[in-house]
Amino acid sequence: MMEPIFVYFIGIAGSGKSYLTKAFAEWLDSMKAHCMRINLDPGADYVPYPADVDVREWFTLESIMQKYNVGPNGAQIIASDLLVTLIDEIKYEIDLSQPDFILIDTPGQMEIFTLRESSKLILEALGRDRSAMVFLFDPVVSKTPFGFLSQLFMANSAVFRLEIPQINVLSKADTLRSEEVEKIIRWSSDLDYLLSFIEAKTLSVELLRTLKDSGLFRPLVAVSAVKGSGMEDIYDGIQEFFYGGEDIERILF
Numbered sequence: 001m002m003e004p005i006f007v008y009f010i011g012i013a014g015s016g017k018s019y020l021t022k023a024f025a026e027w028l029d030s031m032k033a034h035c036m037r038i039n040l041d042p043g044a045d046y047v048p049y050p051a052d053v054d055v056r057e058w059f060t061l062e063s064i065m066q067k068y069n070v071g072p073n074g075a076q077i078i079a080s081d082l083l084v085t086l087i088d089e090i091k092y093e094i095d096l097s098q099p100d101f102i103l104i105d106t107p108g109q110m111e112i113f114t115l116r117e118s119s120k121l122i123l124e125a126l127g128r129d130r131s132a133m134v135f136l137f138d139p140v141v142s143k144t145p146f147g148f149l150s151q152l153f154m155a156n157s158a159v160f161r162l163e164i165p166q167i168n169v170l171s172k173a174d175t176l177r178s179e180e181v182e183k184i185i186r187w188s189s190d191l192d193y194l195l196s197f198i199e200a201k202t203l204s205v206e207l208l209r210t211l212k213d214s215g216l217f218r219p220l221v222a223v224s225a226v227k228g229s230g231m232e233d234i235y236d237g238i239q240e241f242f243y244g245g246e247d248i249e250r251i252l253f
Contacts, residue, residue: 002100003130004036004094004099004100004101004102004130005100005101005102005131005132005238006101006102006104006127006129006132007020007024007101007102007128007131007132007133007134007238007240008104008106008131008132008133008134008187009104009105009106009112009133009134009136010110010113010114010133010134010135010136010158011110011136011137011138011149011171012110012136012151012154013108013109013110014108015137015171015172016136016138016171016172016225017106017108017136018039018044018047018105019039019048019222019225019226020046020134020136020140020169020171020225021037021103021104021105021182022037022047022048022049022225023223023224023225023226023231024103024134024231024234024235025037025049025103026116026228027228027231027232027235028101028103028235031235033037033100033101034053034097034098034099034100034101035096035099035101035102035103036053036093036094036099036101036102036103037049037050037052037053037103037105038051038054038090038103038104038105039051039053039054039055039056039104039105040055040083040104040105040106040107040113041055041105041106041107041108042056042059042060042064042079042106042107043060043072043075043076043100043107044056045106047105051105052093052097053089053090054145055079055083055086058082058086058089059082059137061075061076063084064079066080068083068242070141076107076109076112077112077116079107079112080113080116080118080119081116081118083119084118084121084122087121087125087126089123090126091125091126102126106107110154110158114157114158114161115161119161119162120161120162122191123162123164128163128164131164132164132165132166132237132241132242133158133162133164133165133166134166134169135154135155135158135166135167135169136167136169136171136236137151137155137168137171137220137239138156138171138172139152139170139171139173139175139176139184140175142170142184143176143184145187145194145197145198148184148187148194149198149208152211152217155168156216159216159229164252165241167221167234167237167238168188168219168220168221169220169221169222169230169234170184170185170188170208170220170221170222171223171224171229172224172225172226173222173224173227173229174224174226174227176180181222184220185219185220185222188217188219188220189219189220191208191209191217191218192210194208195208217228221233221234221237
């Protein structure tokens with residue numbers, strides 16, 4: 001049996017991590033790939049998928065606020081550190097299920113996951129060499145060049161911190177006009193085109209060119225959890241990372 005692949009869904013609050021987790025899991029199910037769904041967000045009021053492991057079974061932001069007499073921000077920090085205490089339980093559930101893919105829905109505030117040391121400990125414990133991330137670009141923020149750039153820098157900060165392969169996606173593409181999607185996708189693949197929307201004096205062009213030369217300026221994949229579009233592109237990116245692009249049926253059957 002092949003070792004499972006861990007896919008972490010990361011992005012700013014409201015970018016659609018939970019619904020993309022749901023959509024990609026359903027697509028994998030349709031391909032007869034066995035996957036687990038893990039919710040690591042203790043502040044989630046609702047998750048749209050049946051979570052096989054749910055951090056809220058152990059603690060919620062509300063319970064932490066009451067126990068430690070802290071506010072929402074303090075509770076988020078405490079929760080991120082408490083996640084480490086669940087590693088053995090998570091590994092136990094994974095061993096029982098023996099999935100092909102483990103989809104991990106990370107906390108709404110992305111910096112809580114990407115910047116805290118506890119997340120790196122989780123990655124190491126579960127298997128960094130079998131992990132990848134899907135970074136969601138919020139569609140509303142991405143409509144302006146500087147909004148797009150802010151997320152580009154956040155995406156790369158996640159790479160620097162977590163040190164795992166990354167697939168960048170334009171989330172909720174169905175909420176944008178087709179010309180808006182085309183423009184944003186072109187921004188992600190044509191640096192000169194992006195720079196034509198920006199006054200050079202307001203940003204270091206050299207920094208952007210360095211990102212491009214370093215392979216950190218990558219085309220976005222337009223996805224829609226509602227329509228189920230882009231799921232195969234996410235899968236293809238994962239396959240490329242771990243199997244050199246071999247087809248899923250050759251891997252699983």
